[in-house]
Amino acid sequence: MPMSNIAVICRDPADSFARTLADRLVLPLLAMSDALSSGCEFFLCQREGCLKLLDRQTLKKGGLFVEVDPRPGEQASYPAPKKDLLALAVGKKSRTIVDATAGWAQDSLAMFRMGYQVTSIERSPVMAALIRDGFERLAQKDWVQRRKLEPPTLLVGNAIERLANLQEKPDCIYLDPMFPPKRKASAATRKSMAILRDILGDDLDRQVLFDAAIAATGRRVVVKSPDHAEPMGGKPSESYHGKLLRYDVYLTDT
Numbered sequence: 001m002p003m004s005n006i007a008v009i010c011r012d013p014a015d016s017f018a019r020t021l022a023d024r025l026v027l028p029l030l031a032m033s034d035a036l037s038s039g040c041e042f043f044l045c046q047r048e049g050c051l052k053l054l055d056r057q058t059l060k061k062g063g064l065f066v067e068v069d070p071r072p073g074e075q076a077s078y079p080a081p082k083k084d085l086l087a088l089a090v091g092k093k094s095r096t097i098v099d100a101t102a103g104w105a106q107d108s109l110a111m112f113r114m115g116y117q118v119t120s121i122e123r124s125p126v127m128a129a130l131i132r133d134g135f136e137r138l139a140q141k142d143w144v145q146r147r148k149l150e151p152p153t154l155l156v157g158n159a160i161e162r163l164a165n166l167q168e169k170p171d172c173i174y175l176d177p178m179f180p181p182k183r184k185a186s187a188a189t190r191k192s193m194a195i196l197r198d199i200l201g202d203d204l205d206r207q208v209l210f211d212a213a214i215a216a217t218g219r220r221v222v223v224k225s226p227d228h229a230e231p232m233g234g235k236p237s238e239s240y241h242g243k244l245l246r247y248d249v250y251l252t253d254t
């Protein structure tokens with residue numbers, strides 16, 4: 001991520017949260033009134049109880065954050081039923097899953113809500129700060145506390161290295177790297193994924209990541225990809241097709 005393009009905004013000069021965040025991420029700290037003239041394109045700001053990523057249009061209102069509540073249409077019970085394509089791809093019998101490309105953590109969180117034990121890896125320090133904030137909010141949710149659940153574990157760094165150093169092989173390693181776009185994303189994902197692409201670019205080392213995942217998994221690697229993309233590891237053992245995307249499953253314990 002070109003870190004010159006992003007700043008932390010503080011609403012009040014005594015805001016120690018913003019100062020600590022800016023120091024930790026080595027980003028400039030700006031007053032809200034200086035944000036537009038700063039030339040920065042993106043901003044991190046604590047707003048309405050969560051850490052938000054803003055662009056120049058959403059500076060005054062709105063912003064993107066890690067949504068920890070169930071997605072529209074998803075059953076709000078715990079564990080949520082393992083009935084969608086994601087559950088079929090990661091395997092109903094899997095227990096431990098490493099999501100090596102966490103991003104907005106929506107897949108990590110969907111898997112967590114289905115009862116899987118999830119570890120999420122993210123290499124962008126800015127995205128990792130947004131995820132950490134989301135997982136902290138998740139830990140405060142009533143349904144999480146009542147069941148004494150631990151939110152997913154977050155590892156910050158390049159998954160190519162982190163996967164090689166896992167203590168135990170997980171049942172499944174899940175990959176959703178950024179592919180070059182072919183067509184417009186759906187309205188629901190356009191904004192958050194477009195912003196991710198703007199600040200991070202495509203994941204050009206995704207083939208190396210795939211090879212690292214195959215070497216590090218106990219049983220299976222799942223790759224989520226747009227339907228137009230070539231399978232990353234040749235013919236997959238199984239494939240699950242959605243409207244515009246595909247989950248390719250590579251079984252390694254056969």
Ligand SMILES: C[S@@+](CC[C@H](N)C(=O)[O-])C[C@H]1O[C@@H](n2cnc3c(N)ncnc32)[C@H](O)[C@@H]1O
Nearest residue numbers: 101102103104105106107122123158159176203
């Ligand atoms: C398309 S997004 C993932 C979206 C995610 N599945 C979700 O539900 O929000 C890809 C993310 O993977 C991260 N990523 C890609 N390659 C990585 C690697 N080698 N190590 C760690 N993170 C990586 C990128 O920084 C980006 O945030």
